[in-house]
Amino acid sequence: MSRPPEGYLGAEGRLTSGPAPELVEAGYELELADAVERALAAYDHLVVERRGNSIVARTDLGLPERVVIAGHLDTVPVNGNFPSRLDEAGGILHGLGACDMKSGDAVILKLAATLDAPNRDVTYVFYDAEEIEAVHNGLGKLAASEPDLLAGDFAILMEPSNAGVEAGCQGTLRVEVRTTGERAHTARSWRGVNAIHRAAEVLRRLNEYDPRTPVIDGLEYHEGLNAVFVRGGVAGNVLPDECVVEVNFRFAPDRSEAEAEAFVREFFAGYDVRLTDSAPGALPGLDLPAAKAFVAAVGGEVNPKFGWTDVARFSALGVPAVNFGPGDPVLAHKQEEHVPVEHIERCEAQLRSWLTS
Amino acid sequence: MSRPPEGYLGAEGRLTSGPAPELVEAGYELELADAVERALAAYDHLVVERRGNSIVARTDLGLPERVVIAGHLDTVPVNGNFPSRLDEAGGILHGLGACDMKSGDAVILKLAATLDAPNRDVTYVFYDAEEIEAVHNGLGKLAASEPDLLAGDFAILMEPSNAGVEAGCQGTLRVEVRTTGERAHTARSWRGVNAIHRAAEVLRRLNEYDPRTPVIDGLEYHEGLNAVFVRGGVAGNVLPDECVVEVNFRFAPDRSEAEAEAFVREFFAGYDVRLTDSAPGALPGLDLPAAKAFVAAVGGEVNPKFGWTDVARFSALGVPAVNFGPGDPVLAHKQEEHVPVEHIERCEAQLRSWLTS
Numbered sequence: 001m002s003r004p005p006e007g008y009l010g011a012e013g014r015l016t017s018g019p020a021p022e023l024v025e026a027g028y029e030l031e032l033a034d035a036v037e038r039a040l041a042a043y044d045h046l047v048v049e050r051r052g053n054s055i056v057a058r059t060d061l062g063l064p065e066r067v068v069i070a071g072h073l074d075t076v077p078v079n080g081n082f083p084s085r086l087d088e089a090g091g092i093l094h095g096l097g098a099c100d101m102k103s104g105d106a107v108i109l110k111l112a113a114t115l116d117a118p119n120r121d122v123t124y125v126f127y128d129a130e131e132i133e134a135v136h137n138g139l140g141k142l143a144a145s146e147p148d149l150l151a152g153d154f155a156i157l158m159e160p161s162n163a164g165v166e167a168g169c170q171g172t173l174r175v176e177v178r179t180t181g182e183r184a185h186t187a188r189s190w191r192g193v194n195a196i197h198r199a200a201e202v203l204r205r206l207n208e209y210d211p212r213t214p215v216i217d218g219l220e221y222h223e224g225l226n227a228v229f230v231r232g233g234v235a236g237n238v239l240p241d242e243c244v245v246e247v248n249f250r251f252a253p254d255r256s257e258a259e260a261e262a263f264v265r266e267f268f269a270g271y272d273v274r275l276t277d278s279a280p281g282a283l284p285g286l287d288l289p290a291a292k293a294f295v296a297a298v299g300g301e302v303n304p305k306f307g308w309t310d311v312a313r314f315s316a317l318g319v320p321a322v323n324f325g326p327g328d329p330v331l332a333h334k335q336e337e338h339v340p341v342e343h344i345e346r347c348e349a350q351l352r353s354w355l356t357s
Numbered sequence: 358m359s360r361p362p363e364g365y366l367g368a369e370g371r372l373t374s375g376p377a378p379e380l381v382e383a384g385y386e387l388e389l390a391d392a393v394e395r396a397l398a399a400y401d402h403l404v405v406e407r408r409g410n411s412i413v414a415r416t417d418l419g420l421p422e423r424v425v426i427a428g429h430l431d432t433v434p435v436n437g438n439f440p441s442r443l444d445e446a447g448g449i450l451h452g453l454g455a456c457d458m459k460s461g462d463a464v465i466l467k468l469a470a471t472l473d474a475p476n477r478d479v480t481y482v483f484y485d486a487e488e489i490e491a492v493h494n495g496l497g498k499l500a501a502s503e504p505d506l507l508a509g510d511f512a513i514l515m516e517p518s519n520a521g522v523e524a525g526c527q528g529t530l531r532v533e534v535r536t537t538g539e540r541a542h543t544a545r546s547w548r549g550v551n552a553i554h555r556a557a558e559v560l561r562r563l564n565e566y567d568p569r570t571p572v573i574d575g576l577e578y579h580e581g582l583n584a585v586f587v588r589g590g591v592a593g594n595v596l597p598d599e600c601v602v603e604v605n606f607r608f609a610p611d612r613s614e615a616e617a618e619a620f621v622r623e624f625f626a627g628y629d630v631r632l633t634d635s636a637p638g639a640l641p642g643l644d645l646p647a648a649k650a651f652v653a654a655v656g657g658e659v660n661p662k663f664g665w666t667d668v669a670r671f672s673a674l675g676v677p678a679v680n681f682g683p684g685d686p687v688l689a690h691k692q693e694e695h696v697p698v699e700h701i702e703r704c705e706a707q708l709r710s711w712l713t714s
Contacts, residue, residue, distance in 0.1 A: 133474050197583070227551060229589065229590030229597070233584075333542075
């Protein structure tokens with residue numbers, strides 16, 4: 001499709017530079033959403049609705065159970081990895097979005113087009129703006145304005161998870177930890193207080209941090225507390241009066257956002273701590289019947305999801321959800337992004353089997 | 358005079374932003390140098406020479422001793438403190454350059470114009486570009502290209518020193534101390550190494566630093582080692598693979614630049630240390646006859662100079678030099694820059710007395 005704009009990292013809702021999200025929606029996902037809408041409108045077994053650049057296509061067979069299968073349409077920016085190429089001998093598809101998550105989108109499209117008589121009603125959701133600031137997220141917008149469109153007994157998000165089930169997701173929050181001092185000329189430094197030197201203790205605590213690895217529904221999560229940015233300084237001959245360490249906390253889904261924030265504030269007790277960003281985790285919910293049935297159908301193996309994904313949005317709506325998509329999550333957002341074709345085929349076959357048998 | 362360009366800190370040779378130095382020379386100090394040249398050309402007792410925007414005016418009476426009196430023409434940028442204003446009741450002159458160093462320049466101009474028969478030959482030097490990158494410094498250019506123009510038995514630099522003698526100056530150098538790590542997604546931080554966390558030890562050492570205060574020619578100097586900038590970070594969800602702490606070392610004039618650099622490298626042993634900037638100190642030289650005579654003439658009290666000044670350039674040419682100018686050095690580069698009128702009158706009177714009695 002069109003070349004996406006360059007300039008953002010687009011990592012989990014963090015817009016760093018480049019064109020405004022409006023441009024992305026107007027110029028790029030617009031075309032993708034048009035193509036998806038056109039393709040699905042051709043099928044009589046689907047009711048297709050559009051909201052902005054998100055498409056919701058549903059079967060409406062009056063079946064007692066409904067499953068939601070969702071994928072986002074956008075990618076991170078081009079990074080010398082477009083167009084994609086297929087290594088036929090190795091069975092590997094290389095290129096932007098191969099892993100995160102055009103392959104998952106392809107599985108959804110194929111199922112939507114071909115499953116005209118599933119054993120459960122299915123809602124297929126394609127949404128925009130997952131890779132930029134959370135406020136623009138198409139699934140988030142639907143959840144806020146028309147949650148009924150996302151209603152279901154169970155949801156499957158096609159985020160890369162090695163064609164296996166990754167349950168729940170960890171939460172994430174960011175804080176700025178600030179030290180202050182007093183400016184002075186460095187030639188007379190005893191007249192001031194160096195705020196950068198004061199950050200030594202903040203970094204010392206981070207080095208001493210011992211991550212929790214709680215087991216929830218049989219899955220071991222792994223928390224993490226990391227400085228992601230540090231900045232300070234006024235001029236080459238001035239004692240700096242401020243230093244800011246930006247810290248990202250990844251927390252297991254047995255903590256609420258409020259509990260996670262309280263932990264971080266306690267951890268940095270004595271410092272000025274400002275919350276800048278927060279998103280809840282999602283419990284795996286593997287004890288729920290719909291989840292149990294799905295896991296059993298696709299082979300029984302489940303791993304925890306460490307990264308934050310939109311399963312947390314379904315979880316917040318009361319819909320149990322898992323990640324289940326082709327590709328290795330470690331390759332997401334990387335230049336060398338790629339996916340084994342076998343993952344794509346396996347995801348499709350397992351979902352088809354579960355929805356027809 | 359004309360409004361100087363805004364946008365640099367101009368602190369001791371550190372250009373941070375704003376128009377190129379060429380603009381300063383072409384647009385602003387050009388006019389100042391023109392005015393000084395015109396003013397001094399009117400006096401038959403002076404031989405006036407111009408190099409770029411620096412003016413050298415000399416008496417040539419064939420006397421056995423020659424003294425150089427120097428001041429720079431530029432200031433740091435306007436900061437809401439122009440034009441200047443005289444508080445007549447308090448006897449204080451406020452405004453840009455009041456302290457650093459238009460008052461000193463005024464003393465030189467008055468002496469140059471009125472001392473037609475001094476007891477020593479005098480070389481009056483007005484130079485440009487002291488407040489920006491060292492490479493543009495007018496005195497430095499003269500020292501490199503025509504050191505004979507600066508020849509003398511003793512030099513006096515009109516840098517603010519509370520109308521007293523401040524001898525020698527401390528050296529200054531800057532290094533970048535770099536830590537490295539390995540990038541990873543913060544949701545799986547155990548796969549990477551956080552370079553910002555590794556900087557904890559760099560800051561710990563800075564906190565443990567114990568400054569030397571050597572006594573040289575009876576003056577107590579005071580060294581200082583300070584982080585002036587810190588930076589690191591890739592994205593809000595990525596373990597950073599690099600962190601840089603920029604450190605400024607102010608060293609007493611009993612160390613050479615090489616010795617100072619060796620000290621810093623040893624202090625940060627185990628880290629990647631890169632030298633980015635270096636300028637030597639100047640020994641006070643108070644044991645030299647010319648310096649002794651001057652100090653005795655102006656009252657005998659001498660303090661050490663902590664900041665770096667152009668006395669180091671005279672020192673490098675083998676000309677003993679001291680700072681002796683109106684104004685408090687702590688006010689230099691500050692918005693509230695000001696000078697007691699009494700300082701200006703005292704400096705002029707003492708120099709006049711020394712050069713005529």
